[in-house]
Amino acid sequence: xxxxxxxxxxxxxxxxxxxxxxxxxxxxxxxxxxxxxxxxxxxxxxxxxxxxxxxxxxxxxxxxxxxxxxxxxxxxxxxxxxxxxxxxxxxxxxxxxxxxxxxxxxxxxxxxxxxxx
Numbered sequence: 637x638x639x640x641x642x643x644x645x646x647x648x649x650x651x652x653x654x655x656x657x658x659x660x661x662x663x664x665x666x667x668x669x670x671x672x673x674x675x676x677x678x679x680x681x682x683x684x685x686x687x688x689x690x691x692x693x694x695x696x697x698x699x700x701x702x703x704x705x706x707x708x709x710x711x712x713x714x715x716x717x718x719x720x721x722x723x724x725x726x727x728x729x730x731x732x733x734x735x736x737x738x739x740x741x742x743x744x745x746x747x748x749x750x751x752x753x
Contacts, residue, residue, distance in 0.1 A: 649692030
């Protein structure tokens with residue numbers, strides 16, 4: 637199986653995008669010393685995350701044979717792989733609940749459907 641470089645770029649862009657979005661929205665919750673600067677961090681991340689969304693969509697559209705729906709589902713699935721890990725790591729909220737575990741499994745299934753169907 638050959639590697640689709642557009643898919644690698646798409647995944648990389650969406651991974652970085654969702655990490656940036658997580659910090660933009662949730663840095664205020666991490667600790668009190670960071671919460672006072674979280675609004676400025678959000679403003680600083682707005683432009684780079686928009687660029688990552690733009691290029692992630694561009695590469696994904698090429699990787700998924702010009703299917704915007706596939707790009708959307710792929711981006712969602714990547715976001716749901718990022719969010720639980722960062723929320724567990726920085727906020728201490730458990731990944732190991734039935735609801736969260738099922739959602740992670742569903743996001744992996746969505747990724748696999750987009751990649752192999």
